[in-house]
Amino acid sequence: MTSTDATLRFDLGIIASWIEPRSRVLDLGCGKGELLYFLKHHKQVKGFGIEKVEARAAHCIEIGLSVVQGGINAEIGDYPDDSFDYIVLSQTLQQVYQPARLLDELLRVGRYGIVSFPNFSHWAVRLQLMFGGYAPKTSQLPYEWHNTPNIRVITLKDFRRFVHDTGGRIIRETAINTPARDRYGRIVKVFSNWLATYGLFMIGRKTV
Amino acid sequence: MSEYTEHDAGGVSVGLVKKRSFSFAHAPDELLLENGECLGPVTLAYETYGQLNAARDNAVLICHALSGDSHAAGYYHRDDPRPGWWDIMVGPGKGIDTDRYFVICSNIIGSCLGSTGPGSFNPQTGRSYGLDFPVITIGDMVNAQKALVDFLEIEKLLAIIGGSVGGMQVLEWSVRYPDRVFAAVPLASTCRHSALAIAFNEVSRQAIMADPKWNGGRYEPDSKPDLGLAVARMIGHITYLSDEAMRRKFGRRLQNRRDFSFNFSADFQIESYLRHQGRKFVERFDANAFLYITKAGDYFDLGLQHGDGSLSQAFSRAHARYLVVSFTSDWLYPTYQSREMVKAMKKAGRDVSFCEIEAQWGHDAFLLPNDRLSLLLNGFLKSCHHDIN
Numbered sequence: 247m248t249s250t251d252a253t254l255r256f257d258l259g260i261i262a263s264w265i266e267p268r269s270r271v272l273d274l275g276c277g278k279g280e281l282l283y284f285l286k287h288h289k290q291v292k293g294f295g296i297e298k299v300e301a302r303a304a305h306c307i308e309i310g311l312s313v314v315q316g317g318i319n320a321e322i323g324d325y326p327d328d329s330f331d332y333i334v335l336s337q338t339l340q341q342v343y344q345p346a347r348l349l350d351e352l353l354r355v356g357r358y359g360i361v362s363f364p365n366f367s368h369w370a371v372r373l374q375l376m377f378g379g380y381a382p383k384t385s386q387l388p389y390e391w392h393n394t395p396n397i398r399v400i401t402l403k404d405f406r407r408f409v410h411d412t413g414g415r416i417i418r419e420t421a422i423n424t425p426a427r428d429r430y431g432r433i434v435k436v437f438s439n440w441l442a443t444y445g446l447f448m449i450g451r452k453t454v
Numbered sequence: 455m456s457e458y459t460e461h462d463a464g465g466v467s468v469g470l471v472k473k474r475s476f477s478f479a480h481a482p483d484e485l486l487l488e489n490g491e492c493l494g495p496v497t498l499a500y501e502t503y504g505q506l507n508a509a510r511d512n513a514v515l516i517c518h519a520l521s522g523d524s525h526a527a528g529y530y531h532r533d534d535p536r537p538g539w540w541d542i543m544v545g546p547g548k549g550i551d552t553d554r555y556f557v558i559c560s561n562i563i564g565s566c567l568g569s570t571g572p573g574s575f576n577p578q579t580g581r582s583y584g585l586d587f588p589v590i591t592i593g594d595m596v597n598a599q600k601a602l603v604d605f606l607e608i609e610k611l612l613a614i615i616g617g618s619v620g621g622m623q624v625l626e627w628s629v630r631y632p633d634r635v636f637a638a639v640p641l642a643s644t645c646r647h648s649a650l651a652i653a654f655n656e657v658s659r660q661a662i663m664a665d666p667k668w669n670g671g672r673y674e675p676d677s678k679p680d681l682g683l684a685v686a687r688m689i690g691h692i693t694y695l696s697d698e699a700m701r702r703k704f705g706r707r708l709q710n711r712r713d714f715s716f717n718f719s720a721d722f723q724i725e726s727y728l729r730h731q732g733r734k735f736v737e738r739f740d741a742n743a744f745l746y747i748t749k750a751g752d753y754f755d756l757g758l759q760h761g762d763g764s765l766s767q768a769f770s771r772a773h774a775r776y777l778v779v780s781f782t783s784d785w786l787y788p789t790y791q792s793r794e795m796v797k798a799m800k801k802a803g804r805d806v807s808f809c810e811i812e813a814q815w816g817h818d819a820f821l822l823p824n825d826r827l828s829l830l831l832n833g834f835l836k837s838c839h840h841d842i843n
Contacts, residue, residue: 294805300809300810300811300812300826303807303808303809304809304811304826304829304830306807307777307807307809307830307833307834308829308830308832308833308834309833309837310833310834310836310837310840310841311807312775312805312806312807313807313808314796314800314806314807314808315808315809315810316793316808321800324796324797324800324801325800325801326801326803329803
């Protein structure tokens with residue numbers, strides 16, 4: 247089977263710790279279902295996923311997860327309002343064509359959104375651009391400018407402003423430093439905009 | 455569906471199986487049909503594989519497509535040259551694992567392969583029904599299957615699985631008898647035929663009815679409308695493949711010749727293939743049954759019948775967990791139709807999984823060896839059986 251407690255990726259572990267037991271979760275771009283599998287077996291969560299790639303969606307279904315193969319923009323629109331407690335968008339925001347629209351949908355369909363993305367203001371990125379003069383490449387953002395799927399360049403500060411401007415509110419946030427795809431990492435408490443490789447945010451609707 | 459009766463490459467099989475039959479709806483308790491008429495007595499041919507467990511919660515019903523029968527897996531005798539039509543999927547350790555599940559497959563009513571249909575004896579007239587047989591629906595087929603499931607004393611089916619017209623029965627079951635179905639798996643199916651699908655069916659029916667031997671549906675065993683039925687089958691086979699499948703399988707290759715014949719014999723391999731399929735089909739299938747079953751498929755409209763025209767309202771009646779599968783090259787029931795049902799299931803709050811499998815063989819892909827489909831079904835059924843308890 248897939249992940250167990252010990253092997254859950256560091257950032258996914260933090261996301262999992264934010265999710266209440268027995269809640270309903272939709273994971274957008276759920277990949278091979280590591281997070282959903284963990285939540286199902288450790289937190290009795292009723293989990294659902296959307297995944298574009300056939301092989302990954304099929305893998306999820308084989309291990310007993312409810313996953314629909316499709317694009318997140320098209321698929322999220324079908325769910326009625328307030329269908330879920332949490333919508334997870336893990337390391338995908340930087341690839342989304344219309345982030346504002348997606349954020350609206352997130353907070354329509356779910357009570358909370360949990361969003362993570364690679365931090366573009368990490369010191370290594372800044373130094374590469376400042377001294378190298380080339381578009382930065384890091385282990386979190388390993389592509390060339392011409393073949394990267396990461397069409398959005400986001401920093402922690404950018405995201406806070408974006409959520410504020412689009413009518414949401416940030417409920418909690420954590421900055422982490424982790425080598426890409428590594429199981430381990432650490433939480434960054436100071437100078438996070440400089441030191442964090444990823445930002446994790448839980449967002450909700452603005453209270454009226 | 456085509457007649458692929460492929461042997462499992464590893465030789466694994468449920469082994470020898472027996473066709474059984476179950477009769478019900480004797481007067482005065484005839485089966486009330488959707489068109490208001492009554493039918494009785496009704497016989498269903500069926501087969502079972504594997505063992506029903508003590509909790510009676512491991513039963514899987516397989517619904518066959520247009521030309522299928524109750525013989526989904528195994529062999530009838532030691533020298534039987536061909537296994538059942540889904541032997542690659544149904545057996546020990548296979549996608550539908552007979553070591554774990556009690557698998558049932560019955561021939562639909564309206565058919566001619568052991569269940570009551572237009573070729574059966576009509577007790578009211580003393581001869582075969584012919585066109586006196588009432589026009590049946592997918593709902594009627596499901597009602598008959600439910601009588602069988604009741605007879606087998608199975609309170610809740612773990613899963614119902616079927617492709618094509620079989621998938622329609624799966625969908626119908628899930629909204630008609632929501633408490634009797636834990637999981638429903640429509641493969642390469644649709645909630646209603648497109649105009650294209652109805653068009654192909656209509657041309658097929660016309661081919662049969664234009665055969666003088668059809669004789670208004672009243673024909674004898676030694677003078678059947680074989681030519682019409684063969685043409686109908688040829689049309690069917692075009693829709694079961696795809697442009698790509700035909701290009702790969704036949705291209706413009708000639709059949710047993712170097713040059714054109716300059717007459718109207720079968721020059722091309724595709725012509726020869728279709729003629730062969732037509733000839734083979736008339737040996738085992740009845741022309742009137744073909745008319746009735748295709749009509750039932752054309753009438754099927756889940757949203758119209760069970761949701762006042764709204765598919766999501768229809769699915770809001772269901773409780774089942776769904777797994778929907780489509781195939782990229784299927785142009786008879788294309789992926790957009792599966793997506794439509796998935797969308798409606800999501801709107802209705804159903805637990806649904808969906809996978810579009812990359813396959814080049816068109817609509818028939820669900821009948822051919824496919825590791826992805828086997829693994830999907832195997833994994834899905836395992837988790838369902840875990841969760842039903």
